[in-house]
Amino acid sequence: MPVITLDDVKRALVEGAGVDAxxxxxxGIATLTFEELGYDSLAVLETGLRLGRENGVEIDDEQLADIETPQDLADAVNLALAEAAVA
Incomplete structure (x- = not known):
């Protein structure tokens, strides 16, 4: 079973939303909020959906709306991966 890391989150952020100057x-971005990093809720949604697609899992839009940090996003994708593995 694949595991999403913060490096995966960073890559998906850059690919999907780019990086502001x-x-x-x-x-250390794990506990910084996406807002502190300069990303809005659309960027978080797009990044979560991208990571889900890449790994063959679906993450609910409502769940993505509640995500505040890159670590939260990695955890949400990893939870979806774990649930898919036992289904």
Missing amino acids: GVDLER
């Missing part, structure tokens, strides 16, 4: 994704 003042955003430093190389620092």
Whole structure:
């Protein structure tokens, strides 16, 4: 079973939403909010859907709306992967 890491989240953010000039994704981003990183809710939604598609799982839009940090996003995708593995 694949596992999503923060590096996967960073890559998907860059591919889907890009990086604003003042955003430093190389620092410890796990607990920083997406807002602090310069990303809006649309970027979070797109990134979550992208990671889900890449890994063959679906993540509910409502669940993605509640995600605040990159670690939360990685955890949500990993939970979906674990649930799919036992289904």
